[in-house]
Amino acid sequence: MNDVLLNFPWFILFVPLVSALVITFFTKRNRGLSAGISIGAIVISFILSLILFVATGTDTVTSPKLSMDWLSVGNFIVDFGITIDPLSKLMLLIVTGVGSAIHIYSWGYMHEDRAVSRYFASLSLFTFSMLGIVLSNNFLQMFIFWELVGVSSYLLIGFWYERPPAADAAKKAFITNRLGDFGFLLGIIMVWSLLGSLNFTVLQEVIVNNPAALGGLATVVGLLLFCGAVGKSAQFPLHVWLPDAMEGPTPVSALIHAATMVAAGVYMLCRVYFLLNLSDSFALEVIGWVGGLTALLAALIAVQQNDIKRILAYSTLSQLGLMVMAVGAHQPVAGMFHLTTHAFFKALLFLGAGSVIHALHHEQDIWKMGGLKKKMPVTFWTFLIGTLALSGVPPFSGFYSKDFVLSAAYDANIGLFVIGVIVSVLTTFYMFRLFFVAFLGHPKSESAEHAHESPKVMTVPLQFLTVLSVVGGLIGVNHYVAKAKVFPGSEHHFPWYAEFIAPIVHAPVAALFGIFAVVVGFTVAYKFYAGAQRDPLPGKLGALSRAMRGRFYFDEIYSALIFMTHEAVAKLADAIDRWIIAGLLVRGTHGTTELFGRALRLVQTGNLQTYAFLIVAGVAVVLFYVLFR
Amino acid sequence: MNVGLEHYLIVSTILFCLGLWGVIVRRNLLIIYMSLELMLNAANLALVAFSRYNNKMDGQVIVFFIITVAAAEVAVGLALIVALYRKKQSAHVEDLTTMKL
Numbered sequence: 001m002n003d004v005l006l007n008f009p010w011f012i013l014f015v016p017l018v019s020a021l022v023i024t025f026f027t028k029r030n031r032g033l034s035a036g037i038s039i040g041a042i043v044i045s046f047i048l049s050l051i052l053f054v055a056t057g058t059d060t061v062t063s064p065k066l067s068m069d070w071l072s073v074g075n076f077i078v079d080f081g082i083t084i085d086p087l088s089k090l091m092l093l094i095v096t097g098v099g100s101a102i103h104i105y106s107w108g109y110m111h112e113d114r115a116v117s118r119y120f121a122s123l124s125l126f127t128f129s130m131l132g133i134v135l136s137n138n139f140l141q142m143f144i145f146w147e148l149v150g151v152s153s154y155l156l157i158g159f160w161y162e163r164p165p166a167a168d169a170a171k172k173a174f175i176t177n178r179l180g181d182f183g184f185l186l187g188i189i190m191v192w193s194l195l196g197s198l199n200f201t202v203l204q205e206v207i208v209n210n211p212a213a214l215g216g217l218a219t220v221v222g223l224l225l226f227c228g229a230v231g232k233s234a235q236f237p238l239h240v241w242l243p244d245a246m247e248g249p250t251p252v253s254a255l256i257h258a259a260t261m262v263a264a265g266v267y268m269l270c271r272v273y274f275l276l277n278l279s280d281s282f283a284l285e286v287i288g289w290v291g292g293l294t295a296l297l298a299a300l301i302a303v304q305q306n307d308i309k310r311i312l313a314y315s316t317l318s319q320l321g322l323m324v325m326a327v328g329a330h331q332p333v334a335g336m337f338h339l340t341t342h343a344f345f346k347a348l349l350f351l352g353a354g355s356v357i358h359a360l361h362h363e364q365d366i367w368k369m370g371g372l373k374k375k376m377p378v379t380f381w382t383f384l385i386g387t388l389a390l391s392g393v394p395p396f397s398g399f400y401s402k403d404f405v406l407s408a409a410y411d412a413n414i415g416l417f418v419i420g421v422i423v424s425v426l427t428t429f430y431m432f433r434l435f436f437v438a439f440l441g442h443p444k445s446e447s448a449e450h451a452h453e454s455p456k457v458m459t460v461p462l463q464f465l466t467v468l469s470v471v472g473g474l475i476g477v478n479h480y481v482a483k484a485k486v487f488p489g490s491e492h493h494f495p496w497y498a499e500f501i502a503p504i505v506h507a508p509v510a511a512l513f514g515i516f517a518v519v520v521g522f523t524v525a526y527k528f529y530a531g532a533q534r535d536p537l538p539g540k541l542g543a544l545s546r547a548m549r550g551r552f553y554f555d556e557i558y559s560a561l562i563f564m565t566h567e568a569v570a571k572l573a574d575a576i577d578r579w580i581i582a583g584l585l586v587r588g589t590h591g592t593t594e595l596f597g598r599a600l601r602l603v604q605t606g607n608l609q610t611y612a613f614l615i616v617a618g619v620a621v622v623l624f625y626v627l628f629r
Numbered sequence: 630m631n632v633g634l635e636h637y638l639i640v641s642t643i644l645f646c647l648g649l650w651g652v653i654v655r656r657n658l659l660i661i662y663m664s665l666e667l668m669l670n671a672a673n674l675a676l677v678a679f680s681r682y683n684n685k686m687d688g689q690v691i692v693f694f695i696i697t698v699a700a701a702e703v704a705v706g707l708a709l710i711v712a713l714y715r716k717k718q719s720a721h722v723e724d725l726t727t728m729k730l
Contacts, residue, residue, distance in 0.1 A: 605726075606726035606727070607722065607723075607726060608722050608725065609652065609653050609654070609661075609722060612652050612653055613653045616649060616653070
């Protein structure tokens with residue numbers, strides 16, 4: 001590997017930052033130029049990533065040029081470095097590749113917005129932060145970029161900050177993430193205090209040499225690190241921020257809240273998988289069940305949402321749950337595989353939804369769409385393929401990755417497998433519900449009748465992502481990422497044509513159940529929603545449907561809980577202030593002093609003889625003490 | 630009976646206690662003043678006794694000095710009492726409570 005190539009990762013990382021700074025400081029007034037700089041930056045990063053990928057293949061590259069000393073305080077040494085291994089290269093390609101498509105699409109979607117420069121600056125800042133997470137070679141660096149990603153997410157969700165829901169959603173996302181990050185930070189501190197390093201390579205060596213290095217705290221450390229993923233990847237119980245984050249512009253939802261940032265949690269779990277996969281740690285079991293629970297809850301909620309972006313948001317939650325579940329089922333490769341394909345088809349779906357929303361003048365209710373097949377053919381077909389991929393119809397990418405997740409769950413725990421199958425059924429159901437209602441049938445509103453196809457700048461990225469969604473499962477992502485040294489064991493490789501039938505050969509039960517889930521979900525969706533004018537489910541399910549529509553009342557429960565906690569804490573603080581600080585300390589000091597003063601005043605009679613007596617008595621006491629002790 | 634150091638000391642202690650009793654209990658300033666002198670002389674007696682016991686003259690010399698100084702002190706003290714009496718028309722301690730706030 002030559003020296004020029006070693007500079008590539010630095011360029012990949014810093015070009016978007018330069019773009020963000022240039023836009024912010026110099027080209028804010030020129031909207032077209034700003035967009036061009038931002039798009040150019042990410043495309044450069046993408047091309048460099050591709051070259052790096054082609055040049056290094058599955059190698060893990062280490063070089064002193066990829067790291068520099070950053071902080072060193074006593075024995076606390078942190079470097080600012082870059083990891084180049086299959087895991088990070090895969091993520092590089094996803095972030096820059098999908099990111100490029102979305103950046104280009106954004107120009108079409110946002111070009112009427114007055115603050116488009118600010119939008120592209122934030123987008124570039126986000127790209128920089130996300131690439132930082134991907135390339136970090138130590139925990140502290142990752143944590144800093146982790147927070148930066150949180151900030152850029154905040155900026156982009158609250159892009160239309162003059163609308164109260166967007167501003168609130170931005171705050172909610174940021175604060176909810178902080179909760180998880182707090183645990184993550186504690187986990188990082190524990191890792192440092194127990195293992196004495198933050199560098200991933202060093203940590204892995206320590207763990208390999210001494211698997212019991214974490215001792216009895218292995219589970220605690222694992223779960224604290226997982227807290228970070230719970231926040232960022234919106235797992236139960238911190239999942240509430242992601243659906244609200246849909247207040248941001250749709251391309252942002254596609255890039256940040258579907259394809260890349262929310263995947264950071266899963267990526268982080270894979271990166272530190274060696275810290276989780278310890279014989280005396282139960283962290284993975286908990287992770288698996290949290291993932292499964294999230295997947296199930298979110299899929300149920302998605303069934304009864306009517307906002308096209310919210311359906312996709314809950315679907316994202318559900319798929320993230322599946323990825324986390326795969327990691328918990330001791331198969332992080334499956335998690336990464338699903339992450340990759342999901343990034344393709346979910347970005348596609350969001351962009352397709354954005355195209356529809358754009359064409360219908362910001363109408364997001366699926367019951368006001370319909371009849372879009374003729375009017376928006378490109379969006380229609382690409383969206384259909386995205387739906388098929390997400391549902392897991394063979395041979396689209398979703399089938400292969402979801403099958404891998406299901407077979408991992410099947411090997412690990414039959415309960416998780418059942419959850420996985422149910423989630424698959426629900427996924428197919430809500431996706432075809434969305435598809436039938438929003439795209440087929442008759443136009444259900446004025447704006448749907450006058451819809452027209454989006455411009456090329458928006459449809460080309462859709463087509464690009466469609467190609468990826470179709471072939472994503474067959475290009476060997478899973479074999480590639482399995483080469484990363486952070487995962488134990490290696491996988492055997494077989495030729496590309498064998499990939500078509502690999503799932504059925506390797507895990508027939510999982511594959512058959514996967515296909516069965518698709519068939520069931522599709523049939524039910526067809527029966528209920530083909531040509532439906534209104535939603536028939538509320539009538540059939542009653543209270544359950546209302547609960548789903550109300551998102552199982554998590555927000556209400558949380559706000560009540562937060563209110564109660566606040567109230568309790570306030571009451572406690574008030575009691576402490578009133579009784580201990582003001583009562584005991586302040587008034588106590590004053591009272592005691594006064595009491596002593598009153599008592600001592602009695603002694604001051606002014607009578608000479610009393611004083612004389614007291615002096616003699618004092619002398620007698622002192623004498624007694626000196627002589628007889 | 631052989632008279633030793635402790636006998637002198639016992640007498641000295643008794644004199645001291647009597648003087649102290651007088652200072653604490655009596656009301657008339659003059660009597661209190663006399664009692665104070667008694668305490669002083671009890672101390673003198675103890676000094677002389679120790680001096681004799683140790684076969685050194687230091688204690689007796691100090692006693693002479695004490696008596697001399699005490700004479701001067703008595704003169705000053707009596708003058709103060711007379712001045713106080715002139716001001717308050719009383720020589721009783723109950724009437725002299727200006728030390729009380």
